[in-house]
Amino acid sequence: MSLSDRKRRILKAIIDEYIENAEPVGSKIIAARGRLDVSPATIRNEMSELEELGYLEQPHISAGRVPSTAGYRLYVNELMQPQQISVSEAEAINRALGSRMRELEKMLREFGRLVSQLTNYTTYTLTTHASSEKVKKFDVFLIEPRTAIAVVVTSSGILKNKRIKLGYPPSENEIFIATRILNMYFTEKTLDEISLSLIKRAASEAGELASLIVDVAEFAGEVLDETREGDVYLDGISRILNHPEYRDPEKAQELLSYLTDKQGIIRHAQEHFSDDVLPGQIRYSIGTENNDLPLKDAGIVYGTYDLGKNLQGVIGIVGPRRMDYAKVAANLNYFITGFNKLLKDSFFTE
Amino acid sequence: MSLSDRKRRILKAIIDEYIENAEPVGSKIIAARGRLDVSPATIRNEMSELEELGYLEQPHISAGRVPSTAGYRLYVNELMQPQQISVSEAEAINRALGSRMRELEKMLREFGRLVSQLTNYTTYTLTTHASSEKVKKFDVFLIEPRTAIAVVVTSSGILKNKRIKLGYPPSENEIFIATRILNMYFTEKTLDEISLSLIKRAASEAGELASLIVDVAEFAGEVLDETREGDVYLDGISRILNHPEYRDPEKAQELLSYLTDKQGIIRHAQEHFSDDVLPGQIRYSIGTENNDLPLKDAGIVYGTYDLGKNLQGVIGIVGPRRMDYAKVAANLNYFITGFNKLLKDSFFTE
């Protein structure tokens, strides 16, 4: 059964009001500001029905009403009016998108900070992936007689390096051969395919540099493993304490430690992802829709960006359940659209 | 003028008691638990003198006393009994030190987390530097026809890389030459010495790959600049909210945003560093001894580690002014000693 137009307008007015003031909303206020030309009594009746339908909640009997998770859900799906971002916000985002950063990690950090500033909420950015990530290329070179640098490039373009200590000073040619062995044995392999026996076989071809092969191959494994997990960057953590719903240190602490432990964010992303999320689309995950307890009074607005075929990332904005979804969505949408275009245009070749 | 032995014992008892219970300490408690065999009245007299001397403070007239910054200072310098870390703590630290991590960043993160867990306070780790940091070596190689990776190694052993887009697919030989040009022009130069005109001169030698030279040289500048600033990793942020002195969200928020903005930590390290800090030595910075306002009710225990001649780092533990200095110092000391040894033994060659 769908709601009457008047109920919808009342619900929207209540949520708008509550988002702004964080205080239970009474019938009088809606009558005065709701532009509905009905009396508070009528609104009261409607409100009581909206409560029965599960869209509103009453903290206690003599207080106003507060939106429920279902109420917010309806709000973000159908009621709220999409907001335009302001010129200055657009400029800030464009400036960030236009700057010459090219490495993914830096971009993500920078953008997380920017979005957090613009919206005044906490943000996270996360790179996730398909587990089919492989090593695309190895490179090894000497920086000191007994110290080599190994560089690993993954199929989705991630770059990691590691210093490797050597037992003796090898010649340039030996390094060249070792690099070739690495590339022969371990490129185009997933984490599961890099077995111990494969490492042993490769090492046996490398003569004196066997230990180098082992070290680098294990390092490659680590890199793939880390990539599988994904990196998480947080920004604006302290803003959590701005919201009245997190004045209670216990609650704030709970959310904070949930967010700072990257496992939680990764899990959340996975749970809300398995299905049909299109890159560039904005999504909401509100209150009890989140499975993890620390998020049950929080709201998350998130969207994805796409890094070629293997790597997908999430940018999320975390606030109280009563967050300004319209404003946040506008910012995130503008940003993600630009970001995805940027990635497509200039970051990846394929 | 130095304090009588009895005053010192009383002061120590008060601080021990306050550190444990976070409540103003009265004369009766000290008489009962202080093992001094004097009556509360005597203790009252001594306490009132200790207050006149500036070691104690009275929140209000009818409450007990609380240590002042000067009180804590005396405590850490002379009164507290150095603590031994427990066997299990030592084991945890040894295990972390023994693991095969070799890249600095990972070690720092891992150790920050460990120390935060062991002490239940917030930790930060910071790499700082002398501004004489230079590029020691460049390396460039292709991963795709039009994409090169540039690797920069600094004199203190930091390793960074960047993907560089090229206008056309160069030959191996061109890349080799470009690498040589980079190494000729820009190694052993400090940030200030890498001037625009130098970049131009180098680029003019590189023919078609001029843009590569410019990109990499600028990247080297960025790396040196970042190294000058230092990296900061935080752990256990949410633990701030455990301490009763940060129950007030305003105060917690103030400290939190101070810590999450790395500038604050960097400034603090610089201010408390200019002088004579020996690597491996534990230091304290208590309450109003900190210049920055958000730290005025906090305590910091920190120590340094040494990475060759150019790079020095700080590991710090942040808590309320009433923190368990003895315990924290024991942990940090054990860890830093081991860490410095590890760095000397195996991380750097020189």
Next chain:
DNA sequence: GATTAGCACTCGGGGGACGAGAGTGCTAAA
């Protein structure tokens, strides 16, 4: 002279009591 017992005094905090205010639900009238 140092220590201590005794005592009056101070002050913060906890625990009602109370009233104001906001909001509701219901009833009856329009």
Next chain:
DNA sequence: TTTAGCACTCTCGTCCCCCGAGTGCTAATC
């Protein structure tokens, strides 16, 4: 169907009061 009116409920802030912890001072004691 809407609305005015009204009784009712509940929270919150305030005031008040008392209790208890702790102090400082004085006078007695070691």
